[in-house]
Amino acid sequence: MRHVISLLIENESGALSRVSGLFSARGYNIESLTVAPTEDASMSRMTIVTVGSDEIIEQITKQLNKLVEVVKVVDISEAAHIERELMLIKVRATGKDREEMKRTADIFRARIIDVTDASYVIELTGNQSKLDAFLGAIDSSLILETVRSGICGIGRGDRVLKI
Amino acid sequence: MVLTGAEIVIRSLQEEKAEYVFGYPGGAVLHIYDALFQQENVRHVLVRHEQAAVHAADGYSRSTGKVGVALVTSGPGATNAVTGIATAYCDSIPLVIISGQVPTAAIGQDAFQEVDTVGITRPCVKHNFLVRDARDIASTIKKAFYLARTGRPGPVLVDIPKDVTAAKAEFEYPAEISMRSYNPVVKGHHGQIKKAVQLLLEAKRPMIYTGGGVILADAAEALTKLTRMLGFPITNTLMGLGGYPASDRQYLGMPGMHGTYEANMSMHYCDVLLAVGARFDDRVIGDPNHFASEPRKIIHVDIDPSSISKRVKVDIPIVGDLKEVLEEMIRQLEAGTQRPNAEQLAPWWKQVEEWRSRECMKFKNSDEIIKPQFVVQKLWEVTGGDAFVTSDVGQHQMWASQYYRFDQPRRWLNSGGLGTMGVGLPYAMGAQLANPGRPVACVTGEASIQMNIQELSTCKQFRLPIKICNLNNRYLGMVRQWQQLFHGGRYSESYMDSLPDFSRLAESYGHVGMKIERPGDVEGALREAFARKNDLVFLDFQVDPTENVYPMVQGGKGLTEMILSAEDL
Structure with missing residues (x-):
């Protein structure tokens, strides 16, 4: 099962390697990991997408909690939540492809944020499947480069991860 | 009072009442050794290899319960210490290791005797620190001792660059420390303990299985009292020996790969297993699937939640300090109306004694050659x-x-x-x-x-x-x-x-x-x-x-599949 784990961690040097080291040492999967400081600069928030059985996910959350610098851990995929990922994609855009690419971007509510006479850079936000669908919808031979941020997640409604 | 970083290190060790420091000098720790030389409270034991410094601090801690302290230099001093640190980490021994580091400006320059000590030790310490400012030394050492001895104990390393030990700072040792990210649970959940006590009283084939946690938590006395009140058979793991008196009748010897026949059979065939400060290690239960093949209810008491339901699914988990939890069990037993029933246990003890009568620890002595x-x-x-x-x-x-x-x-x-x-x-x-x-x-x-x-x-x-x-x-x-x-x-x-x-x-x-x-x-x-x-x-x-x-349970086999002597081969 795929799980999205959110955690708050002290914003200290080496904190990221404690988390990533834990995953590699114990053989857990990381599908994506994102991290940045929160509104309180002394703390970072991390979103980890991982895959594992219930027992493994239980161990992952326990092991994360055991790290001295980890303040709080929540498996946000246990209840209603929102996931978003940002993708930047550079495509070849010449001739008739230029119009077609613009139309597809509009349909996906993506934005073209850089234009040259031969290429576009398109910005698209959404959950993973939306980004995958966009990649599937355009001619793959036109893709010059893609970069994805990995998932950010947040619980819906009253569910708040805060100290 | 303004002191050098090195003096602050030594003063902090004095504040922590460190009796001995086991160590070996070198370039990056010269200032610290100079400060050590100029005082008498903290005694230094000069080992002949840094691995032994950490082991000796570890042995000091195991025999006393106090935090052991080791001091090593940068580079090879630190890498030599790694085996000692990993050894202590695996057995949850509280240590503070102070390692010298090359000067701050030289970090990352591949300097002489430079190694990423914090990186190398990260997977085998409870926590580690790199101190970049002399003003942070005292609070970091305070944190290191606090982390080492509380919760599930373990080694904590403090890496200090040479220039930081030479720099001057105001010294004030913090009286208290609190960390928002670190608050180990001490008191066990009352309701869970109540459920556990009820299950223990109803058990027909109970067994107590305890590990190194009992020693680390100084819970042997409480464990002994509880075991005698309950009248159950008990086994102590390799790490838990001495948790219950080995000469007592209720004691069945050690479990596991080279455990006794009676301990392993009782572990396997009990209906209620009370596990205390033990972790169902592969050398103790063998194949976890074989172990799970026999139905039994498991109560697991441990300070570390991640030890619970890691290898074996547990029915009643209790997170807390073992001594507190065992004492609470005793209180509830004393306060309750139901008493442990010796008659209810008689058939089980008969079976246990039958297993014990195999005398699996007997060996053939010789007049010719020393056994x-x-x-x-x-x-x-x-x-x-x-x-x-x-x-x-x-x-x-x-x-x-x-x-x-x-x-x-x-x-x-x-x-x-x-x-x-x-x-x-x-x-x-x-x-x-x-x-x-x-x-x-x-x-x-x-x-x-x-x-x-x-x-x-x-x-x-x-x-x-x-x-x-x-x-x-x-x-x-x-x-x-x-x-x-x-x-x-x-x-x-x-x-x-x-x-x-x-x-x-x-x-x-x-x-x-x-x-x-x-x-x-x-x-x-x-x-x-x-x-x-x-x-x-x-x-x-x-x-x-x-x-x-002998006896021996081969790696990957079940607990009941024992070779008792050479004749079984």
Whole structure:
């Protein structure tokens, strides 16, 4: 099962390697990991997408909690939540492809944020499947480069991860 | 008061009441050694290899419960310490290791004796720090001691660049420390404990299984009281020996790979298992699927939530300090109306006694050749069961754990988790310094002892009258045993050739050496050795090279699939 784990961690040097080291040492999967400081600069928030059985996910959350610098851990995929990922994609855009690419971007509510006479850079936000669908919808031979941020997640409604 | 960083390090150690620092000087820690030189409260023990510094601090801690302290220089000093740190980490021993680092400006420049100590040690410490400012030294050392001894204990490393130890800062040792990210649970959940007590009272085939946590939490007394109240059979793991008196009738011996028949059968066939400060290790339960094949309810008490339901699914988890939880169980038992019922347990005890009557620890003694088990038995007799016993890793370790009966906690020091050969002598050093005038024996083998033999020199310098019982069988015995049983008798590299004459080697370090070759001389030699109160005596016992450790559960097999003796092969 795929799980999205959110955690708050002290914003200290080496904190990221404690988390990533834990995953590699114990053989857990990381599908994506994102991290940045929160509104309180002394703390970072991390979103980890991982895959594992219930027992493994239980161990992952326990092991994360055991790290001295980890303040709080929540498996946000246990209840209603929102996931978003940002993708930047550079495509070849010449001739008739230029119009077609613009139309597809509009349909996906993506934005073209850089234009040259031969290429576009398109910005698209959404959950993973939306980004995958966009990649599937355009001619793959036109893709010059893609970069994805990995998932950010947040619980819906009253569910708040805060100290 | 304005002090240098180095002075702050030493003052902080004084504030933590550190009696001994085990260490080895070098470039990056020169300022710290200079500050050490100018005071008398913290005594430094100069080892001959940094690995032994950490092991000795570890042995000091195991025998006292206090935090052990080691001090090493940067680069090779730190990497040499890593085995010691990992050893302590696997057995949850509270240590503070201070390592020197190259000056801040040189970090990342591939400087002389530079290594990423914080990076290298990260997976084998409870936590570690790199101190970049002299003003942070005191609070970091305070945190290090706090982290090391609270919750599930463990080693904490503080890496300090040389310029930080030279810089000046105002010294004030913090009285309190609080960390928003670290708040270990101490008190067990009342409702869970109540459920557990009820289950224990209803049990028809109960069993208590306890590990190193009982020793670390100083919970042996509470455990003994609870076990006697309940009247249940009990087993202590290799790490938990001495948690319950081994000479008591309710005690069934050690469980696991080289555990007793009765302990393993009772673990497997009980209907309620109370696990306390133990972690269902592969050397204890063997194949977890085989273990799970027999239905039983499990209550698991541990300070570390991640130890619970890790290898075996638990029915009643209780997170908390073991001593607090066991005392709460006793209180609830005393306050409740229901009493433990001996009659209800009678059929189970009958079964347990039947298993015990197999006498699985019996061995065939000899008049011709010294049996290693016999040496440990005699050691137990001669010391009245009252010695601090350290061991290295291998056959001799198992025989020491099987035949020396520990009635008290903190008397048995060995590397159970990491299985580090070479710990025995430095553990004995730490235990002897912490317990002056008390008998300390190091049960070792001719292979293990050579992994830290240089410490004989430290023992001379600090006058440590350790009794080294070398069970010399000229083999890496446990490797040979596995090769005999599972590799068709192909003894690949397990023979110890070109051995030194250990008694003369010990003498050249200024100690007393003895070579014992006949069974009839074993007891006399031990008596003479322990009578030499001020001397380190190296007893080199020439033992039967073909002897194997039994009972044995092969790796990956189930607990009930035991080889009891050579006749079972």
